[in-house]
Amino acid sequence: MDRKTLVAEIFRKKSFLCVGLDTEPARLPVSLQGWPDAVFEFNRQIIDATRDCCVAYKPNLAFYEALGAEGWRIFERTVEYIGKEHFIIADAKRGDIGNTSRLYAQAFFERLGCDAVTVAPYMGEDSVGPFLGFPGKWAIVLALTSNKGSADFQLTRHGDSEEKLYETVLRRAQTWGTPDNMMFVVGATHPEAFAHIRKIVPDHFLLVPGVGSQGGDLAAVCRYGLTPDCGLLVNASRSILYASPGADFAEAARTEALRIQQEMQKWIPT
């Protein structure tokens, strides 16, 4: 999906919500346990319940790889079920030497039909570059992540200026791609950083995890992160998927997704 279509979808739906499909077999409602195809069925019902409130879905590969080859097949079927009207992010955090990154890119973009892959920047330009050569496809580079460990390296001074590592990543990586094929991950748990980040990358979309279970503040993210064409995809995973532990999980997921969408609606530039 290209940028123009993504932005149009955001304005049409008045939503920049991304639903994280981090489906854990152990957290499935009792009503689904015993189904031969429980994980896919859970995803299917979550997708049906949230389609009109969100513009993107983000399955995290770890949850599927944990189930082996069968999990990989569930991932493929989930991507296929979502279809072409939503922006699909393979949250895979890949990144390897050039010829290997190229294989990952082909797998996620060409074989699976995902729109974007999250990519770790540690190995530099030739590890990210292979994700940038596919029209309408995106590399989403980790910049400032939502977890505690983001303080270990990302927030330390880097290089000869006063810049921190995540700032260097933002500044350098944006020279490898364009706002049409690259986004950045910035965790909602660092709301204080958004105003500053917008000075470095005024036009790039930011994928923002950490709202919901991880405690990030949507209002602060919007106040400092929004651009005239929105420029944000805000992800919630567990707070939507597991809004109810019971047979009403899909209804509860919809209620939570709608709640977030209504909050977002207030921020959509008019």
Place this chain on the structure above:
Amino acid sequence: MDRKTLVAEIFRKKSFLCVGLDTEPARLPVSLQGWPDAVFEFNRQIIDATRDCCVAYKPNLAFYEALGAEGWRIFERTVEYIGKEHFIIADAKRGDIGNTSRLYAQAFFERLGCDAVTVAPYMGEDSVGPFLGFPGKWAIVLALTSNKGSADFQLTRHGDSEEKLYETVLRRAQTWGTPDNMMFVVGATHPEAFAHIRKIVPDHFLLVPGVGSQGGDLAAVCRYGLTPDCGLLVNASRSILYASPGADFAEAARTEALRIQQEMQKWIPT
């Protein structure tokens, strides 16, 4: 496989060779094309031809994910076929927030029976820690990679001292684990760095890619990287797998693996 067993195997075989199983369908010999199970069959023959010359195998997940669910199954069968007498590294370069990294660790260690997973350090301690809680299993943290892009961030000054980012990674990450559950990736394309790296991590094993097709120098790696219990796993992938494009690929792979092993034998501490 625990450290004691790994070191014993290295001394018994006089080899610290790791064979990288980066199998590309497009590079299979004509004699295998058309086999329904060509990628697995290629791996099987390579493994049989090299078992006695190497102590470790390193399949890179990208090459299997590129084939979808079927590729995942080939990966599983390859790991199973290698068996328990070799150290098996899932070259996956994973790393995510804590609850997600834990799923990757369970998948690779418990479900698949790999001994080690390569892990990217960018997200910090809580992204690496979940790989350290499994007896006899290892996290192999990217420090100084073999590719050109290693210069983009890894070789830049980091923090308030004169330290570079990869040095900070080595220094900090070693406080998260021990030489019994953590190794580091250091590319053979940076031989000048090994003496210095050994000052920071005198006891940890280093996984060294970049010998062979990428042009790294084995002698320089050994001169500066060896420890009394070896402390090195040196990987070659393409130079072994594709030593011959013909039906004699397995014989040619064996010849190349033996050549490297005989070079290594001169360096094994006696």
